[in-house]
Amino acid sequence: MTEKTLVRVIAKKGKSALVEWGDDAGIHRAFVPTDSITLDSSNHGRTVVSADDLAIGLPYGVEWSTAVTFDLSVEEMEQALYRRGIWTVDDVRANPQAAVSALAYAYGANLRALYNAADSVKTAV
Structure with missing residues (x-):
């Protein structure tokens, strides 16, 4: 018997469905045939798909880890924190929004990437 994986159905259209699941490697989405989706009575009626069907499903989404390269150095991040008045751990605790703002600013140029x-x-699709 093939292993079943708990999934969340995101959308259905025709004979395919977009499902989402998590495992040790992270969170994933893929299109699978709707007839591969079942309710597992041994698992409180939760929605499941066989591991085999997930493995051959059409992946959904951009593989950001390979599509984007961020070039922010730790020194640039440090300076962004300093410019926002974040010099110590106590500064972060006292003003976490300033720390988040510093990170957003530092990564702003990378947003373009x-x-x-x-x-x-x-355009490649």
């Missing part, structure tokens, strides 16, 4: 990667993937 994210958009470029998304555009290149979109």
